[in-house]
Amino acid sequence: MTSQRADCGNLELRSQSCEQNLLSRPDGSATYCQGDTSVIVAVYGPAEVKQSKEFLDKATLEVIFKPKVGIPGCSEKFQERLIRNTCETIVLTALHPRSSINIIIQVMHNAGSLLSCCVNSTCMALLDAGLPMSCLVAAVTCSLSCDGDIILDPTSQQEKEAKAILTFVFESRDNEIITSNTHGIYSIKQYYSCVEACRKYGFVSCQSPLGTTNTVEQ
Amino acid sequence: MAADFKTAQPVEYYRQFLKKDVRPDGRELGEIRSTIVNIGSISTAEGSALVKLGNTTVICGIKAELCTPTNDEPKKGFVVPNVDLPPLCSPRFRPGPPSEQAQVVSQFIADVLKDSKMVNHEDLCIAEGKIVWVLYCDMMCLDYDGNVIDACIISLLAALRNVALPSIEVDEETAKPKLTSSTSSTMTVQSLPVSTSFAIFDNSILIADPTNEEENLATGVVTVVTNECGELCALHKPGGSSLSESQIQECVKRSFSRGDEIRKLLDETFNSLDR
Numbered sequence: 324m325t326s327q328r329a330d331c332g333n334l335e336l337r338s339q340s341c342e343q344n345l346l347s348r349p350d351g352s353a354t355y356c357q358g359d360t361s362v363i364v365a366v367y368g369p370a371e372v373k374q375s376k377e378f379l380d381k382a383t384l385e386v387i388f389k390p391k392v393g394i395p396g397c398s399e400k401f402q403e404r405l406i407r408n409t410c411e412t413i414v415l416t417a418l419h420p421r422s423s424i425n426i427i428i429q430v431m432h433n434a435g436s437l438l439s440c441c442v443n444s445t446c447m448a449l450l451d452a453g454l455p456m457s458c459l460v461a462a463v464t465c466s467l468s469c470d471g472d473i474i475l476d477p478t479s480q481q482e483k484e485a486k487a488i489l490t491f492v493f494e495s496r497d498n499e500i501i502t503s504n505t506h507g508i509y510s511i512k513q514y515y516s517c518v519e520a521c522r523k524y525g526f527v528s529c530q531s532p533l534g535t536t537n538t539v540e541q
Numbered sequence: 542m543a544a545d546f547k548t549a550q551p552v553e554y555y556r557q558f559l560k561k562d563v564r565p566d567g568r569e570l571g572e573i574r575s576t577i578v579n580i581g582s583i584s585t586a587e588g589s590a591l592v593k594l595g596n597t598t599v600i601c602g603i604k605a606e607l608c609t610p611t612n613d614e615p616k617k618g619f620v621v622p623n624v625d626l627p628p629l630c631s632p633r634f635r636p637g638p639p640s641e642q643a644q645v646v647s648q649f650i651a652d653v654l655k656d657s658k659m660v661n662h663e664d665l666c667i668a669e670g671k672i673v674w675v676l677y678c679d680m681m682c683l684d685y686d687g688n689v690i691d692a693c694i695i696s697l698l699a700a701l702r703n704v705a706l707p708s709i710e711v712d713e714e715t716a717k718p719k720l721t722s723s724t725s726s727t728m729t730v731q732s733l734p735v736s737t738s739f740a741i742f743d744n745s746i747l748i749a750d751p752t753n754e755e756e757n758l759a760t761g762v763v764t765v766v767t768n769e770c771g772e773l774c775a776l777h778k779p780g781g782s783s784l785s786e787s788q789i790q791e792c793v794k795r796s797f798s799r800g801d802e803i804r805k806l807l808d809e810t811f812n813s814l815d816r
Contacts, residue, residue: 400641401648408780412761492780499783503763507656508772511793515786 336463336476336524341444343451349427351452355444357476359434362441364448368424376423381416383423388441391430402438406445409492409502413446415455424454435478436464438490438504459495462502463521464488467509473520489517493525552743552758559746566752571795573737573750576803578695578810580703587676588704588728592696595752596686598630601696603678603704607718610666610673618665618673622650624680624693631685631753649777650680650693653766657734657774659701664728668711672718676704687753690764694736699807704728734774735803736766737796744782749795763789765796769804 337358346352349365356362369382376383386407388399410426426448428441439462446460466477466485474481482488487507494501500518509517547554547565558565568574574595583589586602610617626634626643634640639647654660665674678700680693705725712719740751740759747763748755756762761781766774773793778784784792 397644397648397651400644404641404645405779410780412780412782494783497783499785500778500789501783502780503776503778505656505773505776506652508658508768508774510772511790514773514776518786 334473334475334520337478341447343447349448349452351448351450351454353444353447353451354431355440355447357436357440357443358478359432360436360440361431362437362444363429363431364441364444365427365429366424366445366448366452366454367427368452368454369419369422370425372421372423377421380420382414382419382421384411384414384416384426385423386410386426386428386445389427389429391433402441405438405502405504406441409442409460410445410449412501413456413458413460413494414449415457418455433479435480435482436476436490438462439464439476439492442492442502457496460492460501461495461525462490462492463525464490465517465521467507467513467517471513473517475520475524487513489514489521491518491521491525493522498522498525551754555742555755555758559742559748564748564755570746571749573799574752576695576806578699578806580699580810580814586700587706588700588702590696590699590703592692592699594688594692594695594750596684597682597688597692598684599680599682599689599692599696601678601680601693601700603676603700605704605706606675606677607667607672607709608675610670612670614662615670616666616673617662619675620654620660620662620665620678621675622654622678622680622697623647624650624682624689626682626685626689630682634685646690646693649690649764649775650697653694653734653736653775654697657732657766657768659698659730659732659734660728661731667709667718671711671716672709674706676701685753687751687756688738691736691738691750694734694766695803695807698730698733698735699810701728701730702807702811732774733769733800733804733807734766735768735796735800736764736775737792737799738762738764739792739795741782741784747788747791749799763792765792767793767796767800769800771797 340356343353351366354363372383386403388403442462466474467487469486487509489505492502577593579591582591583602587605588603591600624647628634628636707725708721709718710721739747740755741761744760764777
């Protein structure tokens with residue numbers, strides 16, 4: 324490993340921190356930091372739903388993704404859909420039929436691995452809102468350098484130099500992949516080694532999400 | 542009777558079929574609907590293709606225009622993909638601004654285009670820092686019967702290979718672009734990505750090339766994009782039920798064979814055009 328980061332090794336995550344319940348108006352809120360990447364999430368719900376969006380058998384989940392600057396475009400819609408589908412898998416929406424759950428994600432600073440930070444933050448906010456969930460999720464991003472080295476939780480500089488960037492979301496029950504999003508070209512073997520490298524950390528985060536919070540609050 | 546059962550309990554209806562390893566439309570679980578490609582369907586466009594995947598129909602037209610490059614990358618032209626899902630193709634789309642689905646598919650295709658390096662952007666340069674080509678790739682869905690991503694990517698690939706650009710030079714005195722000859726040259730497409738989508742039914746059964754009905758009942762979808770070198774360009778799974786490693790392996794294997802089939806189909810179609 325030649326291109327070691329100053330803060331930690333390639334196969335380790337940057338320092339993470341999380342704070343819950345920091346906003347007074349939403350039903351649940353959380354901020355999550357991975358290195359310098361920071362995201363704040365607010366959750367409202369279950370609340371009243373617009374009739375046109377109402378489902379008789381489940382709650383309507385809506386995700387709003389706000390970039391740090393500029394107006395949201397196609398790529399933000401893509402992220403919204405990805406996070407919404409991930410949340411729909413874990414939140415037991417069937418317990419709150421004909422109501423809405425709104426998730427608002429505000430990017431504070433993007434220093435790489437933004438998608439995984441958003442998912443982790445959303446999970447913590449949902450937990451804070453006390454919504455019924457079937458399991459927890461943990462997201463890990465990794466990048467593949469041109470000579471095939473895996474860098475976990477890359478910074479934006481490392482993302483720029485990378486051949487491929489892969490993000491996985493693992494659930495806490497069986498530690499299986501529920502979301503996979505990739506950029507760049509890679510072989511199937513590299514895909515599996517990335518999954519394995521990320522899974523190890525996904526498992527740790529899933530098992531002790533509150534552990535991270537407590538250490539920060541102390 | 543069967544129709545009533547299907548309306549009342551669509552999931553149970555599907556289960557009865559899947560138990561016997563067959564789908565209601567007669568396909569096997571891993572079978573993909575018949576694919577039809579027509580190249581050069583729009584004569585006024587620089588490149589075009591019509592693709593049918595069962596009932597799903599997508600037409601792609603590519604228009605080339607001239608523009609000035611950015612200061613950062615004075616040698617690079619632009620490729621702008623856009624997917625349109627008009628109310629014509631399905632009752633789930635309303636007139637007005639692009640639906641969320643259309644934006645998500647557009648973004649996915651833009652990502653695939655960029656990640657797989659299909660077009661060398663420097664090929665689109667006419668005069669460095671002054672004039673470059675911009676290719677507007679518009680994909681319009683005419684019939685939405687599921688798996689629109691696969692159909693869009695095949696149509697984009699076929700249309701890009703069909704693009705013929707007129708030769709243009711910058712006049713040194715007037716600094717205006719002018720046509721140098723009436724012949725046009727075809728563009729080289731560097732990489733040939735093909736996508737294959739699967740739906741996950743009942744959290745466990747994988748079915749290839751889902752129809753609209755199957756997509757609505759599915760508990761998750763996976764899209765795998767592969768190129769001709771045996772590499773992956775995207776493995777996109779937006780939530781839904783979890784997949785084990787062997788299931789992912791199965792999807793990837795099927796996508797490689799599907800990719801070869803499509804690339805062969807396109808080669809054959811282009812060869813028949815030349816004759």
